[in-house]
Amino acid sequence: MTAPLTETSSPRPADTTVGALRASGHRLRSVKAEVRDNLLARLAAGQPTFPGILGFDDTVLPEVERALLAGHDMVLLGERGQGKTRLVRTLVGLLDEWTPVLAGSELGEHPYAPISPEGQRLVAEHGDDAPVSWRHRSERYGEKLATPDTSVGDLIGDVDPIKVAEGRRLGDPETVHYGLVPRTHRGIFSVNELPDLAERIQVALLNVLEERDIQVRGYTLRLPLDLLLVASANPEDYTNRGRIITPLKDRFGAEVRTHYPLALADELRVIRQESALGWEGSAFDDVAVPDHLLEVVARFTRLVRDSPQVDQRSGVSARFAVAAAETVAASAVRRAALTGEKAAVARVCDLPSVVPASRGKVEFESSEEGRELEVLAHLLRRATADAFRGLLAGLDLSGLQQRFAEGATVETGDLVPAAQLLASLGPVPGLAQLLTRLGVEEESPGQAAAALEFALEGLHLNRRLAKDEVGGRTVYGGGR
DSSP: OOOOOOOOOOOOOEEEEEEHHHHHHHHOOOOHHHHHHHHHHHHHHHHHHHTTTOOTTTHHHHHHHHHTTTTTOOEEEEOOTHHHHHHHHHGGGOOOOOOEETTTTOOOOTTTTSHHHHHHHHHHHHGOOOOEEEEEGGEEEEEEOOTOOHHHHTTTTEHHHHHHTTTTOTGGGEEEEHHHHHHHTTTEEEEGGGGGGGGGHGGGGHHHHHHHHOOOOOOOOOOOOOOOEEEEEEETTOOOEEEEEEEEHHHEEEEEEEOSSSSHHHHHHHHHHHHHHTTTTTTTTTTOHHHHHHHHHHHHHHHHHHHHHHTTTTTOOOOHHHHHHHHHHHHHHHHHHEEEEEEEEOOGGGGGGHHHHGGGGBOOOOGTTOOOOHHHHHHHHHHHEEEHHHHHHHHOOOHHHHHTSOOEEEEEEETTTTHHHHHOOOOOOOOOHHHHHHOOSSSOOOHHHHHHHHHHHHHTTTTTSOOOEEEEEEEEESOO
């Protein structure tokens, strides 16, 4: 999920003129000064500096804050799915909500400092009567996903043949069609996956970062651009697609390394925030995924990341965990539709659906070819066992085990409704304590079945209960 860049919280100011703007006391600040002032104000007020960014509070965010306070352009370096793009987009919230621009300006020029021939002519002709409009900060953000076919014209600009055909001289600077970078003048520009840019295209950014101007096909054109440039990249030892050329790396003021969530709690917060679970109007707004299953998914993601069978250079994206949680929810929705259950509640029997769905999101070592599903299934079982021990350690489950002491069995599966599972188990001593330990506040058949099935699977994985899988269904008990 990608959140909107920023929301409007105050009305758009009325259009005015350059003279009225001066009389109001408005002063011109550079983009970096604007970001710095607003960041300092947030820090002083104790407000979140980058809302929605999780797990970076003590590591990445202080480095980003120092880079912005120093007025540095920066490159965020990290594996896929670490929230680099999300972090860059939150920077827009540090701009003033509304800023004055010359009315009709193609480059969003400040009325006090026009940089294009057209803007300079407008101010020269009208003086203090030059019209001024307002631009929202969401319009002051530009972004380009670097691809091998990206051209200098895309980023910087090129000659517009239509303007030439209209009769303007080829040497006239007004025949230039500006690219994405100059159109983000007085804003923030982001280049995602910078190493994917061909090296000859990266050269075009050298002047932008250092001299703050651009060159277009030999034109005598100098545009003193005012912007904050941020790039993202995967570590160069991972991507074989290209590299950041040394002169360009040298011009970035700061390099910030990102990472995956360090704590399990942060992993869970990312899943809850980024997945569609519980979103009003989403496909999953009427399905419940208990917290203990989300913890299994979070632990599973972390085990996959650390597995020696997985290519550690490619990483395992946060999207892996989000997609896994949504797959579990989808399995519960499918069961409810097929069995007529009133409420869709995910259970342990929905977890295996994650394995085939997530295979394509993981790069395995070449020695594991053909064993991908086996590796993932093993790690999922480990994650379930770890979650069981972490959540239910010390809880007396003897009342549940007693049901199977004399060879009784209980059948479950992804098409077995909760009511059927509960009926086959009968009254279970200690169920209330189990639900309390798992944080279930409102007991329902679905939540009770989910808690009991989690306990049964945990007992099995800890060799305290037999289990057989037959024809897509699971039978607990009867073997020991």
